[in-house]
Amino acid sequence: MAQGVPRPAYRAGGGRRSIVALAGALVAVFIVNSLVGLFAIDYARKAEEAQRATETQLIAALDAAREAQVAFKIQVQEWKNLLLRGLDPADYERYMARFAEQEARVAAALASLRARAPGLGIDGGAIDSAIRDHALLGRRYREALGAFDPALPASVATVDRAVRGIDRPLDDAIDALADSAHDRARALQDELGAAADERYLGTRTVAIASMVLGLALVAMAIARAAGKRG
Secondary structure (H helix, E strand, O other): OOOOOOOOOOOHHHHHHHHHHHHHHHHHHHHHHHHHHHHHHHHHHHHHHHHHHHHHHHHHHHHHHHHHHHHHHHHHHHHHHHHHHOOOHHHHHHHHHHHHHHHHHHHHHHHHHHHHHHHHOOOHHHHHHHHHHHHHHHHHHHHHHHHOOOOOOOHHHHHHHHHOOOOHHHHHHHHHHHHHHHHHHHHHHHHHHHHHHHHHHHHHHHHHHHHHHHHHHHHHHHHHHHHHHO
């Protein structure tokens, strides 16, 4: 009676090694994916922090531009109030104080805008010019007041003629700064949005690649174990 060809005995030691290899592959996949996840979380956190900081600076710059715009118009109005109602000494002091208050608001707002300009890509040269022109304007207003005499109502017209219209170029310049800040804000928001999309795509690509690599490792381990069993 013919005997069948004996099949090679399955070695328990080889089976254990295959199980260990498979377990090792699974652990490696888990570690790799965990590291990728941690990296993605940390990267996203840092990027979000940087974006929030930029947005905070952007909001502050827009607020400063609006503040300068509004305060300068009020400053000019207070100058007109000073000339129209400043014949009384008490009224003169009150309106002069209001004029100086708005002047300080404009100066502070322009300085705040200038400090934030480099980090936001805003033209600092235009702001520097506005700061210089604003300081010069204040000096010219005060020099014109040298001709003001509360006892002579006609002196109001003399002072007014000396400074009439000198505020308009600076008013236009500050309006242009505000418009420029708004334009830059829109452009920067688009840039931040594009950067966020790019981060998402990059993180997704890395995650998919790590997943594919992990599956490949598991498949190799399973194939190796099956080969040893056969």
